[in-house]
Amino acid sequence: MSKIKKTKIADLLKSEEFGKEVLVQGWVRTKRGNKQVVFITMNDGSGMNNIQIVADPAMFSEELLKSVTTGSSLSVYGTIAQSQGSGQTVEVMATEIIVHGLADADKYPLQPKKHSLEFLREIAHLRFRTNTFGAIARIRHNMIFAVHSFFNSKGFYNIHTPIITASDCEGAGEMFRVSTLNPKNPPLNEDGSVDWKQDFFARETSLTVSGQLEGELAAMAMSEIYTFGPTFRAENSNTTRHLAEFWMIEPEMAFYELEDNMNLAEEFLKYLIKYALDHCADDLRFLSDRLIEEERNKPQSERSMELIEKLKFVLDNDFARITYTEAVDILMKSKPQKEGKFQYQVKGFGTDLQSEHERYLVEKHFKKPVILTDYPKEIKSFYMKQNDDGLTVRAMDILFPGIGEIIGGSQREENLEKLETRMDELGMEKESLWWYLDTRRFGTVPHAGFGLGFERLMLFVTGMGNIRDVIPFPRTPKTAEF
RNA sequence: UCCUUAGUAGCUCAGUUGGUUAGAGCGGCGGACUGUUAAUCCGUAGGUCGUAAGUUCGAGUCUUACCUGAGGAGCCA
Numbered sequence: 001m002s003k004i005k006k007t008k009i010a011d012l013l014k015s016e017e018f019g020k021e022v023l024v025q026g027w028v029r030t031k032r033g034n035k036q037v038v039f040i041t042m043n044d045g046s047g048m049n050n051i052q053i054v055a056d057p058a059m060f061s062e063e064l065l066k067s068v069t070t071g072s073s074l075s076v077y078g079t080i081a082q083s084q085g086s087g088q089t090v091e092v093m094a095t096e097i098i099v100h101g102l103a104d105a106d107k108y109p110l111q112p113k114k115h116s117l118e119f120l121r122e123i124a125h126l127r128f129r130t131n132t133f134g135a136i137a138r139i140r141h142n143m144i145f146a147v148h149s150f151f152n153s154k155g156f157y158n159i160h161t162p163i164i165t166a167s168d169c170e171g172a173g174e175m176f177r178v179s180t181l182n183p184k185n186p187p188l189n190e191d192g193s194v195d196w197k198q199d200f201f202a203r204e205t206s207l208t209v210s211g212q213l214e215g216e217l218a219a220m221a222m223s224e225i226y227t228f229g230p231t232f233r234a235e236n237s238n239t240t241r242h243l244a245e246f247w248m249i250e251p252e253m254a255f256y257e258l259e260d261n262m263n264l265a266e267e268f269l270k271y272l273i274k275y276a277l278d279h280c281a282d283d284l285r286f287l288s289d290r291l292i293e294e295e296r297n298k299p300q301s302e303r304s305m306e307l308i309e310k311l312k313f314v315l316d317n318d319f320a321r322i323t324y325t326e327a328v329d330i331l332m333k334s335k336p337q338k339e340g341k342f343q344y345q346v347k348g349f350g351t352d353l354q355s356e357h358e359r360y361l362v363e364k365h366f367k368k369p370v371i372l373t374d375y376p377k378e379i380k381s382f383y384m385k386q387n388d389d390g391l392t393v394r395a396m397d398i399l400f401p402g403i404g405e406i407i408g409g410s411q412r413e414e415n416l417e418k419l420e421t422r423m424d425e426l427g428m429e430k431e432s433l434w435w436y437l438d439t440r441r442f443g444t445v446p447h448a449g450f451g452l453g454f455e456r457l458m459l460f461v462t463g464m465g466n467i468r469d470v471i472p473f474p475r476t477p478k479t480a481e482f
Numbered sequence: 483u484c485c486u487u488a489g490u491a492g493c494u495c496a497g498u499u500g501g502u503u504a505g506a507g508c509g510g511c512g513g514a515c516u517g518u519u520a521a522u523c524c525g526u527a528g529g530u531c532g533u534a535a536g537u538u539c540g541a542g543u544c545u546u547a548c549c550u551g552a553g554g555a556g557c558c559a
Contacts, residue, residue: 029520030519030520030521032518032519032520032521032522033517033518033521034514034515034516034517034518035514035515035516036515036516036517037516037517037518038518039517039518039519039521041519041520052518052519054517054518070509083517084517085517085518085519086517086518086519087518087519088519105509105510105511106492106509106510106511107492107510108492109492109493111492111493111508111509111510111520112508112509112520113493113494113508113509113520114493114494114508114520115493115494116493116494118551118552119493119494121551122551174557210559231559233557233558233559235556235557235558236483236557237483237556237557237558238483238552238553238554239553239554239555239556239557239558240552240553240554241558241559242557242558242559243559246559247559248559249559343555354555354556355554355555355556356555403559404558404559405558405559406559407559408558408559451559452559453558453559454559455559456559457559466552477483478550
């Protein structure tokens with residue numbers, strides 16, 4: 001066969017060059033037909049929609065057509081034609097079909113039928129081939145691209161912070177140890193503890209739980225930077241919104257105060273959502289329909305807002321901004337509090353807000369994203385800027401409906417003395433963070449930043465209910481397959 | 483980690499107060515059908531009932547432990 005350049009299915013479907021010879025390469029979704037005509041539906045990942053291949057059985061061997069099964073991979077040469085059927089406008093009349101890889105229909109797990117998300121998680125190596133996960137993968141790519149596009153357009157620099165780290169001083173959770181020592185027979189100190197000095201890095205090291213501290217170092221010269229990298233938490237979290245390995249975006253800006261930080265975060269989220277609406281219309285449409293179908297047997301009150309409508313709603317409304325103290329006030333006066341409906345009663349200032357409280361604020365009281373600021377210092381990290389009241393810090397959490405905390409950030413404490421005092425209060429080892437404290441010793445400036453959990457953004461944009469479905473290969477407790 | 487819940491055919495599920503040969507739909511396979519849209523119609527194969535122990539004349543069904551999944555909580559992004 002002559003050398004024809006392959007055409008992506010997404011482009012083919014837009015084509016009106018009827019009669020033109022083309023090459024289509026992809027995977028079979030379904031095949032149906034009779035002795036007179038065979039229809040093969042193919043997809044190559046270029047979009048939501050499939051191309052229909054029409055084959056005349058007289059032109060192909062029975063053996064060949066038999067080997068075209070759901071999941072098999074094909075190269076199809078043929079001509080673009082206006083469809084005679086009603087389901088599509090464009091199709092390809094096949095002149096040559098090459099089967100690259102068979103897919104034994106008896107063993108191939110993806111059947112042309114509905115599969116549960118739980119089942120597809122068990123075959124995550126194949127789930128890209130479904131409509132749902134194809135759509136999610138494309139949206140995920142677009143969101144990654146949009147993150148870089150947003151910051152680049154604002155003059156931020158992307159910084160790669162280390163994945164292996166020796167600092168465990170952030171209290172951001174349990175860490176995964178990185179070591180080349182023999183776990184069965186590690187070198188020991190005289191007191192029986194492991195002698196990490198003999199390990200690869202001559203100290204105890206772990207996978208990073210945040211790139212923030214290093215990000216701050218870069219911001220103290222480059223002014224505005226962001227990181228976008230993998231993050232690891234060894235917490236035994238079994239929820240629909242936690243992963244042991246996830247991707248986090250952490251911008252850090254010199255000469256930013258909390259207000260600037262909030263403005264940036266809100267603009268950033270809206271940019272990403274708008275980008276999805278502008279660039280992933282087909283995929284969002286499909287996911288929206290999927291969600292409606294899934295929720296059809298739920299009572300009206302439990303159904304979520306239609307996906308695209310929900311995205312537009314967030315885009316069109318300012319986020320509510322209140323302080324922690326105001327939030328506690330609202331909660332104290334709330335119906336569920338008075339009626340004892342909260343599992344955890346709000347006991348005034350100092351109460352660490354529970355999921356149910358955050359959900360009440362976002363979903364019942366404000367009915368839109370909420371930014372909570374100025375939390376009690378006791379429930380926040382050491383590096384957050386202390387307010388003059390001596391009680392609160394310049395923290396901000398952005399809460400989203402259905403997801404909870406999507407962003408956590410703060411203005412940082414730039415005053416060396418205050419920072420060291422706080423570290424002492426918490427019993428932290430200042431020596432190992434000498435480099436971090438140096439930024440406060442030399443040319444310190446007010447600065448701020450935040451962290452966005454990329455998969456939590458993906459949850460919101462795709463409307464999916466489980467974080468394990470918006471990352472290709474989820475790592476969770478007891479699961480590291482693939 | 484705690485609480486709740488589930489595990490029966492490749493998938494989704496039914497299986498009564500413990501009772502004899504464990505069912506359905508979808509998918510697979512065989513066949514029919516001149517353009518189909520997860521096609522339709524007819525036929526057919528397919529199960530150590532999560533694992534282990536126990537109670538019982540008898541366990542898919544009851545008890546205990548463990549494994550795995552899911553939902554919620556905590557931790558957080």
